[in-house]
Amino acid sequence: MAELGRLLKESWSLVDDQQEKMAAYFYARLFTLDPRLRDLFPVQMDVQRARLLGAIVTAVQTLEDPNRFADYLSELGRDHRKFSVVPDHYETVGRSLIEALRTYGADEWTLEYDQAWRDAYDVIARTMIAAATADQGPxxxxxxxxxxxxxxxDTAVFTCRPVEPLPYRAGQYVSVECGYQPRAWRAYSMANAPRDDLTMEFHVKALGAGWVSxxxxxxxxxxxxxxLAAPMGSMVLDRGSPRDIVCVAGGTGLAPLKAIIDDLATTGRTRRVxxxxxxxxxxxxxDLPALTELAERHPWLTVVPTVSHDAGYEGETGLVTEALTRxxxxxxxxxxxxxxxxxxAATRRTLTQLQVPAMRVRHDVFGQDY
Structure with a gap:
């Protein structure tokens, strides 16, 4: 497995700076091999291209951690049911992917690299197909x-109620599609723990030309x-830990952290936050008024708002990492x-400098149209 991981990372370095062109080639080849697949994708493909490569890189990065690798691909397989993906589609995707890698690896691409990606993709496809087949939910x-x-x-908070119960854990996220952008799915975190009335709160910031946001x-x-698609993500509360908690949020990255705090409040917490x-x-x-009200209700919660570009602000100023160190x-x-x-990335560097063990840091990243 270590040798396979080495070959994948080594070969990926040949195409890493050509991701946009390679993704365009991949989709062109995919839709040539099976034109019917085009109907599964949104009209605007730029964000979709980045998401494909992001999923590939994540899978490769988790290969050396079997549990994380299996968990990630199982979630991905269940999530892809929303696209009406069937097992035969995986073969077409695999062919297109290998051809794209081979084309942009050019003269430096070897038969050894080719076989490594075939082997890796075979494991990826089988794991995703198995998870999708075993999933009994919608x-x-x-x-x-x-x-x-x-x-x-550019920011909104909305609530919705699924027609049928959607089980998830505080800190997870789901892909969302609305009628204004058909077939375009983007991931957003729930901002509350599961409720008896099934309602879910989402925080959304419109980023640039983000179609869905x-x-x-x-x-x-x-x-x-x-x-809403199947829930994903592993940034959930470690219920076995006795340690107090620090949540660090940037922008609408607040949502899953607010859900974790809500989870602590509703299940009986014993830790300061x-x-x-x-x-x-x-x-x-x-969302500061709501957070202030939350802190007033729960003495164990301390909220520290921080702004980086507001000279007249009377509270904490500077980057959130700078406030953290104070x-x-x-x-x-x-x-x-x-x-x-x-x-x-900046927060993780700061925590390393503060000698916080990496195993105690859970994180999620937003920034592609979230």
Whole structure:
């Protein structure tokens, strides 16, 4: 397995700087081999290309950790049921992927690399197919939008209720599709622990030309019907740990951390929680009133809002990682981190400098149209 991992990483380095071109080639080849597959994908393909390569890189990175590798691919297999994927599609995808890698690996691509990717993809496909086949739940859930509130120009908080129960754990996320962008699915975290009334809260920020996030912020209305895919993600509460908790949120990365806090509140907590909520300006602290109310109800919760680009702000200023270092010590806490890729990476570096063991840090990343 170690040798396979070495070959995959070594060969990926040949194409890493050509991901966009390789993805375009992959999809062109895929739709040539089976034109019917085009109907499974959204009209706008730019984000979809990045998601494909992201999934490949993640799978390769987890290969040396068998449990994580199997868990990730099983979730991916169940999630792909929403696309009406059948086992025969995996063969076509595999052929297209190998051809794309071979084409952009060019003269440096070897038969050894080719076989390594064939072997790896065979394991990936079999694991995903097995998980999808064994899943007894629906491929997706319909949900009614109950409320929708704009929080500034580019952020919204909405609640919905699935028509049938959708089981998940606080800290997980689901893919969402709305009628304003058919067949375009994007992942968003639930901002609450599971409730008896089945309602789910989502926080969405419209990022640039994000097709789905823009529709969910600017066009979604109460009464609309959306679709939710199977829950994914492993950033869930470690119930066996006795340690106090630190949550570090950037922007709408707050959502899963708020769900974890909600989980602690509803199941009987015995641990103190510090929540560091970072944003650019005070106006970007879109959920601060709700967090303040939450802290007033629960004395074990401390909320530390932080802004990085607001000179007149009277609270904590600077990057959220800088605010984090002004508190502590943190070497005997569990950490949950969610935000943009840059924010998560910076937080992990800071925690390393603060000598927090990596095994105590769970994180999730947002930033592709979330």
């Amino acid at each position: 491929a997706y859930w319909y949900a009614n939008v109950l409320s929708h509130e704009r929080r500034g120009l 823009g529709a969910l912020v600017r066009r979604l209305r109460p009464g609309d019907l959306i679709r 510090h929540l560091f909520f970072g944003a650019r300006t005070r106006d970007d602290l879109y 508190y502590g010590p943190w070497n005997d806490h569990d950490f949950y981190v969610c935000g943009s890729p840059a924010m998560v």
